[in-house]
Amino acid sequence: MNPNDLSGLADDIKRWGAELGFGAIGIADTDLSQAEQAHREWLAKGFHGAMDYMAKHGDKRTRPAELVPGTIRVISVRMDYLPPDAEDSMAVMENGEKAFISRYALGRDYHKVLRQRLQSLCDKIGNRVGPFGYRVFTDSAPVLEVALAEKAGLGWRGKHTLLLSREAGSWFFLGEIYTDLPLPLDAAGQNHCGTCRACIEICPTQAIIAPYEVDARRCISYLTIELKDSIPEGLRPLIGNRVYGCDDCQLACPWNRFGQLTGVDDFHVRHGLDDISLVELFGWDEATFKEKMAGSAIYRIGYAQWLRNIAVGLGNAPGSPEVTAALEARRHDASPLVREHVLWALNRHGISRN
Numbered sequence: 001m002n003p004n005d006l007s008g009l010a011d012d013i014k015r016w017g018a019e020l021g022f023g024a025i026g027i028a029d030t031d032l033s034q035a036e037q038a039h040r041e042w043l044a045k046g047f048h049g050a051m052d053y054m055a056k057h058g059d060k061r062t063r064p065a066e067l068v069p070g071t072i073r074v075i076s077v078r079m080d081y082l083p084p085d086a087e088d089s090m091a092v093m094e095n096g097e098k099a100f101i102s103r104y105a106l107g108r109d110y111h112k113v114l115r116q117r118l119q120s121l122c123d124k125i126g127n128r129v130g131p132f133g134y135r136v137f138t139d140s141a142p143v144l145e146v147a148l149a150e151k152a153g154l155g156w157r158g159k160h161t162l163l164l165s166r167e168a169g170s171w172f173f174l175g176e177i178y179t180d181l182p183l184p185l186d187a188a189g190q191n192h193c194g195t196c197r198a199c200i201e202i203c204p205t206q207a208i209i210a211p212y213e214v215d216a217r218r219c220i221s222y223l224t225i226e227l228k229d230s231i232p233e234g235l236r237p238l239i240g241n242r243v244y245g246c247d248d249c250q251l252a253c254p255w256n257r258f259g260q261l262t263g264v265d266d267f268h269v270r271h272g273l274d275d276i277s278l279v280e281l282f283g284w285d286e287a288t289f290k291e292k293m294a295g296s297a298i299y300r301i302g303y304a305q306w307l308r309n310i311a312v313g314l315g316n317a318p319g320s321p322e323v324t325a326a327l328e329a330r331r332h333d334a335s336p337l338v339r340e341h342v343l344w345a346l347n348r349h350g351i352s353r354n
């Protein structure tokens with residue numbers, strides 16, 4: 001293809017992407033050498049904690065062509081997820097009897113939604129150019145998504161390390177197409193954080209240890225989603241009522257005034273999860289958990305870990321007969337992980353562990 005054809009193709013890709021519900025699309029090359037050293041250091045400091053998959057792939061994460069041979073361009077996409085009908089986040093977090101679930105997890109699991117739409121975009125490209133080399137990703141592969149999106153002009157990395165856009169704040173998922181098509185490049189995003197430190201100051205566990213550096217081991221998102229074992233006791237009181245993920249650094253960010261509501265029905269709130277009580281959630285048996293969470297990202301953490309998180313929330317909740325009764329009902333839970341967190345929670349309410 002000549003340069004004019006490639007430029008026309010890039011325009012078409014952006015137009016098709018918008019039709020498929022992507023909020024923005026940009027094109028980057030594969031040079032992540034600037035990020036490579038910082039990435040190695042992050043791992044060397046052990047900030048990934050128990051996320052072994054972060055360390056497993058060596059430099060493949062910063063060298064796209066080593067992950068998918070032949071890759072010379074990355075098409076980076078954004079998909080907004082804020083559900084239009086969700087209860088106000090601050091109101092839920094300030095009510096200790098409620099469970100706060102990160103806004104990205106109130107609807108259906110995003111992995112499938114994004115992958116399907118990225119595949120549709122590749123089908124459209126294939127219809128235009130014939131067979132071409134590509135692979136689609138979102139979240140789950142050794143891909144440095146934020147750095148690539150920044151290079152592709154979708155925005156800039158905020159001090160909380162998430163990608164920020166002037167048009168959409170940070171309430172979106174990222175996805176990519178690695179390809180061998182020599183598409184024209186977009187200009188990288190410019191940083192607009194200035195002297196603001198709101199995300200760093202608000203973080204309940206001081207997980208943002210310096211601008212652009214998160215120690216995942218302290219992050220509530222890691223503690224409630226990625227960590228499979230016992231949550232360190234010292235961090236439990238700081239988790240408050242956040243039972244799945246954490247949005248505090250995003251809620252504090254002034255750029256999130258520009259957050260866009262999602263146009264994707266799959267991300268709308270299901271089962272009233274935006275404003276539900278801890279006691280009610282703790283009462284779900286395993287069959288109910290599986291039935292209600294089918295198709296949700298929450299399903300992946302499993303029932304025991306889910307109860308572990310809610311037990312922490314109940315330990316931090318204002319004392320009441322309902323809270324005590326809910327915890328007592330699980331004092332002898334089959335899972336040692338759940339039992340241990342229940343006993344801790346009862347102890348917080350002045351009830352002996354024995």
Ligand code: B12
Nearest residue numbers: 035038042102139145162163173174212214219221245246
């Ligand atoms: C591992 C991971 C996590 C971990 C670690 C987070 C982290 N900051 O690294 C945990 C479990 C804590 C996590 C939490 C969340 N995550 Co997450 N996560 C990922 C994942 C899988 C990999 C990220 C990664 O590579 N981390 C490793 C480190 C090395 O990367 P890094 O912080 O980007 O490191 C760079 C900077 O530190 C920089 N750097 C270091 N020092 C310095 C110094 C200066 C001066 C500068 C400029 C830069 C700099 O260089 C490093 C290399 O580029 C990505 C998906 C993907 N495949 O990319 C999603 C992803 C980043 N997560 C996402 C989301 C939504 C979240 C949560 C908001 C979920 C929630 N509500 O609970 C929270 C936010 C927490 C936070 N503040 O980061 C989205 C972000 C979308 C966006 N708008 O950017 C992603 C892109 C998933 C997706 N496909 O949509 N996540």
Ligand code: SF4
Nearest residue numbers: 203219220246248249
């Ligand atoms: S998600 Fe929560 S705990 Fe993690 S860095 Fe942001 S504010 Fe801190």
